[in-house]
Amino acid sequence: MNMNKSFHYFLFSFFLSFFFVFFANSPASDFSNTSVQAPAPPLNMKAFDTPNDNGHSITITWELSPDDGAGKSNVISYEILRSDNPDSGFVVRRMVAAGVNTYEDGGVKEKKSEDYFPSHKNFYYRVRANAEKGSSLSDVSPPAYAYGQLFHTGRTVILVACVIFTVFTIMFIRKAKKGEELYIRPLAGIEAVDEAIGRATEMGKPILYILGLGTAADVATIASFTILARISKMTAEYRTPILVPCNDPIVMIVAQETVKAAYLDAGRPEMYKEDNIFYVTSMQFAYVAAVNGIMVRERPATNFYLGKFYAESLILAETGSVAGSIQISGTDEIAQIPFFVAATDYTLIGEELYAASAYLGKEPLLLGSLKAQDWGKALVMISLILGGLAASFHLDFFIKLFAVKL
């Protein structure tokens, strides 16, 4: 009897433990665990067109889950889901780390691209907060569609600056045209141009003009074209040949047109030789090797290095110095100016290169723009002093006026 009772106790306890073990590992228990571990969902979903873009992206923002960095503190990531139907079809677009509460869902405008993002089409978004075990979904955002903006409000300050500068330029050009005397201080590098061309004429040797490695779209190269026009005109008047080896085919074409127009302007079109303005190669050091060869074989009396220069600046300037040429250089590449200062006779530093054409031409149009540049600089200085004061006294609104948003 006792043995039978013991057996029943054993059997009962076996089933009881089996019951606990079974239900402890059942999916239902998983659910109960998950409900304990699942984070609270993100709140306050917002979706709107990304401002100041070309109309192929939507920005989504949300309030972090209360369990992100607080509460249960178990959020490890968020998934952004998108659908064109508020009730179904949500697919994951991106996963971001915990603590992030914004995402820009964008793509390209090419319809055939896999990354195409349509404009003017409503989309709905949800954000899922993920924990180690379990997750929770936010509400569906209101519909949003992407559209492009014609005006980038983050760049208003650039527009204002360009308008002010344009007004200054027009104002001073009109003054110069009326015959008002506009003083410009002497610049050693520019005053040496006449002397350098005269020396080449006396020696019967050519002038070498290097436009640098920039493209025709670089501001330094554009400035160099205008200087080339002035110098070519002088060389035409003095009957001195000018050699212009080019690194870029487009630069060569513009240089040829510039020199041709200058010779025509000087009344000596028959002296223009197109072969003197030629393309060498677009590879930096191959170009340098060729120009070095020209320097030591042609022995030009004067070398001009005006434009965009990189690592080749010192090699060129040193070779020219060894060849015994007078050298006038100018670039807006800050890293290369020291080499020109060290190895050439005269250097136009940065903005002096832009101003050089006005110096050489002394035309109202260029003198007016030079004066406008000075007024622009004065305005920059005033803004800088005010900005420094604003930063010192924590008046951030003034500094924000100059912030450019890309």
Added chain:
Amino acid sequence: MDLGTIIWNTVALFLTLCIFSFLYKDNPFYKFAEHLVVGVSAGYFAIILYFNGFIPKVWEPVTQKGEWWYLLPTILGMMTWARFSKKWSWISRFAIAFYMGIAVGVAIPLEMQQRVIKQLHATMLPVHFTNIQGVWNLLIMLGVLCGLIYFFFSMGHKGVVGGAARLGIWILMIGFGAGFGLTVMGRISLLADRITEIHNWYLMVTKALWGF
């Protein structure tokens, strides 16, 4: 070590020495290396332009995607070929004018943004004397102001303006000096790299010929 590696390394060494020979004076070896590198690079760029420019930016969009408007800039580009004819060379000016107009139009706001407004915004620094950073900020602002005064073209550098301009050019020269030293150090490392190459060639050849 295979024979091909030895031959090509020897060619590289020979061309390096040809270029270095210019340090003595212009000579036939330098001329050979110069013409070789110019010719090879010009041919190389022609191929690069064809495969990285013409094929993906003209041929494929037009023939495979039907994006015929890519033909418009292509026609503009082809207009520059009119320069080969004296009679029709004026046609190329349209393409140049278009290119220059676009270039200048894009460059002006970009330069205003990158070189003026952004620099200005970054230089608006708080000046104070509670720590060293505030003093540095004052020096930065003074340096920028004096540098700007140096670049005034419509005022003579006399009196106070002259003094500020002189300080400005000093600050610029200090900056240029630091830049000069930094870049020269970079060039020295390039030279060291070439010398190492020559040394490696020597080791390679001695090992191939005498086994040590």
